[in-house]
Amino acid sequence: INRICLPLIKNIRTAKATGLCFIVVPYYHYNFLTARLMSRTLLRLCNLLCPGPSFTSWRVLVTSAWPLKLQHAPFKALGTDTFLIVAPGGIILNTADADVISQVLARGQDFPKATEIYRSINIYGRNVVSSDGPIWRHHRKITSPAFSERNNHLVWKETLDRTQAMLASFVGADGQFRTVEHIARDTTRLSLEVMGRACLGEKLEWPSNIVGNNRQLGESCSDTVSQSFTSSLEYVALHIVSIMAIKALPEWIIRTILFIPCKKSLEAYDDWGRHMRSMISRKRSEIKTGFVEAAATDLIGQLVRSQDDFVDGKSQRVALTDSEVLGNLFVFIVAGHETSANTIHFALLLLALHPMAQKMAQSELVKIFKGRPIASWSFDQDLPLLLNGMLGAVLNEVLRLISLVLTIPKVVTSPSQSLLVDGNEVQIPGKTLIRLCVPAVHRNPKFWPSGPPTDPGKLLFPLDNLDNDLGEFKPERWLDRSRTRLSTAEKGYGSPAPTPCSSDDNSGLYTPVKGAFIPFSDGQRSCLGRRFAQVEILTALAVILSEYSVELAVDEWASDEEVRKMASDKRREVWSKARQKGEFALQNKLVSIITVQLNGTSIPLRFSKKGHERFYDL
Numbered sequence: 001i002n003r004i005c006l007p008l009i010k011n012i013r014t015a016k017a018t019g020l021c022f023i024v025v026p027y028y029h030y031n032f033l034t035a036r037l038m039s040r041t042l043l044r045l046c047n048l049l050c051p052g053p054s055f056t057s058w059r060v061l062v063t064s065a066w067p068l069k070l071q072h073a074p075f076k077a078l079g080t081d082t083f084l085i086v087a088p089g090g091i092i093l094n095t096a097d098a099d100v101i102s103q104v105l106a107r108g109q110d111f112p113k114a115t116e117i118y119r120s121i122n123i124y125g126r127n128v129v130s131s132d133g134p135i136w137r138h139h140r141k142i143t144s145p146a147f148s149e150r151n152n153h154l155v156w157k158e159t160l161d162r163t164q165a166m167l168a169s170f171v172g173a174d175g176q177f178r179t180v181e182h183i184a185r186d187t188t189r190l191s192l193e194v195m196g197r198a199c200l201g202e203k204l205e206w207p208s209n210i211v212g213n214n215r216q217l218g219e220s221c222s223d224t225v226s227q228s229f230t231s232s233l234e235y236v237a238l239h240i241v242s243i244m245a246i247k248a249l250p251e252w253i254i255r256t257i258l259f260i261p262c263k264k265s266l267e268a269y270d271d272w273g274r275h276m277r278s279m280i281s282r283k284r285s286e287i288k289t290g291f292v293e294a295a296a297t298d299l300i301g302q303l304v305r306s307q308d309d310f311v312d313g314k315s316q317r318v319a320l321t322d323s324e325v326l327g328n329l330f331v332f333i334v335a336g337h338e339t340s341a342n343t344i345h346f347a348l349l350l351l352a353l354h355p356m357a358q359k360m361a362q363s364e365l366v367k368i369f370k371g372r373p374i375a376s377w378s379f380d381q382d383l384p385l386l387l388n389g390m391l392g393a394v395l396n397e398v399l400r401l402i403s404l405v406l407t408i409p410k411v412v413t414s415p416s417q418s419l420l421v422d423g424n425e426v427q428i429p430g431k432t433l434i435r436l437c438v439p440a441v442h443r444n445p446k447f448w449p450s451g452p453p454t455d456p457g458k459l460l461f462p463l464d465n466l467d468n469d470l471g472e473f474k475p476e477r478w479l480d481r482s483r484t485r486l487s488t489a490e491k492g493y494g495s496p497a498p499t500p501c502s503s504d505d506n507s508g509l510y511t512p513v514k515g516a517f518i519p520f521s522d523g524q525r526s527c528l529g530r531r532f533a534q535v536e537i538l539t540a541l542a543v544i545l546s547e548y549s550v551e552l553a554v555d556e557w558a559s560d561e562e563v564r565k566m567a568s569d570k571r572r573e574v575w576s577k578a579r580q581k582g583e584f585a586l587q588n589k590l591v592s593i594i595t596v597q598l599n600g601t602s603i604p605l606r607f608s609k610k611g612h613e614r615f616y617d618l
């Protein structure tokens with residue numbers, strides 16, 4: 001009674017007082033242990049005994065996956081874009097309303113980041129992602145300048161180079177492109193290589209010296225975890241979730257754990273930390289001895305240099321400690337490698353599923369590069385054209401359709417904060433957790449111009465965008481700039497906080513209402529690596545599409561020889577099978593583990609020289 005009923009009654013009263021729509025659930029999703037226990041007992045039992053839950057059932061809303069699986073559907077079913085979930089452990093405000101989102105993001109003091117959720121990321125030291133208040137301001141002030149245009153230039157150069165190496169690895173022994181079964185592994189490696197150079201100043205060498213072969217990521221580690229930096233970085237990147245889970249345990253439990261997977265993760269953790277500490281001190285001596293060139297552009301060099309700048313300056317207190325430099329480098333890798341890798345992965349899948357969009361992007365690349373060799377591509381001249389053209393539209397559309405970060409968590413400072421919801425001033429109680437539901441607002445027809453669905457007979461899951469085309473991949477929607485609308489924040493409610501990079505806007509593309517497009521969040525806690533990611537993803541796609549096309553592989557239904565002999569109707573048939581399978585996977589097999597990714601399945605792809613495609617003429 002004391003732990004469940006009374007708090008629940010109190011929370012229901014508080015929720016009622018807001019006047020917002022609310023749904024009562026029996027347990028609080030963010031109470032990890034209770035949620036695990038209840039989902040295995042009560043939820044499982046109810047799901048066994050009762051018919052399939054509706055979009056607004058508590059059985060759905062207590063799961064962490066609903067923002068991914070149901071997107072805008074619960075909001076549509078409830079007839080509101082902002083509703084509360086009320087549990088004994090607390091109240092969660094969910095919103096898919098661009099106006100509410102832009103108010104929350106603009107008022108960082110009133111609605112700070114819910115850093116509790118990110119505590120487990122502190123394993124190497126305090127950092128900009130998981131801190132708040134003055135400590136966060138201190139980290140942000142020191143780390144922001146590292147994400148400079150000089151660093152982005154390094155990202156550009158490294159991505160040009162590593163993408164060509166990745167493409168070369170797709171060619172089989174017979175000189176022909178082979179089917180790439182797990183493209184996500186290759187894009188992960190590509191992204192780690194770019195991170196290695198632009199973040200840590202290291203040219204990563206894989207032990208096999210071949211990127212993208214069908215070897216499992218992480219296999220390069222020997223049983224005891226290799227001493228080499230690349231292997232330990234790869235191992236840590238691949239096992240981040242389990243390493244963070246182990247490190248959340250008390251030290252005495254950790255040190256007495258004997259079973260092998262945990263030991264390996266711990267060794268990798270120690271190994272990478274050791275590598276990084278010696279790298280930091282090496283950087284420091286490189287800077288001292290005047291070897292500044294490399295140190296000045298990669299992120300590690302800039303963070304280490306900022307330590308010296310501050311020590312030599314007026315206030316000695318301001319510098320980051322070595323452990324904080326390490327903590328920040330670690331979160332840059334966590335926040336940056338998987339997000340960029342998965343975006344490139346999803347962009348390639350969606351382009352393979354939509355050959356018309358791919359052709360449009362390719363013809364624009366012909367106009368931009370006019371057949372110039374990659375070595376002569378220019379960061380200053382060519383990148384803005386990519387960002388503001390069809391490829392920029394492809395990137396935005398991928399990020400709109402598959403939001404890598406599902407929800408952006410904020411918390412209400414006590415005692416309460418007011419918000420304008422549908423024109424009414426609402427008092428949101430202190431400590432309420434706010435979830436900005438990214439996939440839902442990205443598909444909310446209230447905030448996006450939309451057309452009719454391309455194929456009204458085709459069912460989409462979830463069934464929430466049947467009367468519009470917002471569930472479809474249509475990069476062209478970003479090319480019409482006349483669609484810009486105004487938001488509450490622009491009309492003067494609250495003052496939008498400065499974003500880190502002002503030069504990274506795709507100003508040549510359609511500008512959605514403020515708060516409607518938030519793949520990188522917005523306001524004072526927006527993504528520090530936004531421009532880094534944009535440069536990396538666009539550059540990789542430009543290298544691939546300037547000379548090659550990407551198609552769905554059909555090996556499951558026909559061999560290369562059979563495809564060669566097929567008439568066009570037969571080819572269309574096998575391609576349709578591959579398309580159906582690919583679309584099914586994208587609609588049903590996405591999961592969110594730190595970021596959104598395909599789980600337990602992959603969509604095989606085939607690259608080909610332009611002009612040698614197998615299904616382009618269909």
Ligand code: HEM
Pocket residue numbers: 113128129130140331332333335336337339340343404405407408409518519520521524525526527528529530532533
């Ligand atoms: C497509 C790629 C990326 C996406 C979609 C993305 C998305 C996001 C989002 C939504 C946030 C806000 C999270 C929150 O407030 O809960 C964020 C924060 C952050 N991101 Fe990214 N990110 C990407 C790439 C990168 C890269 C490449 C880096 C670094 C190299 C990076 C570094 C950071 C950092 C340091 C923060 C924390 C900023 C702060 O709290 O002050 N991100 N990112």
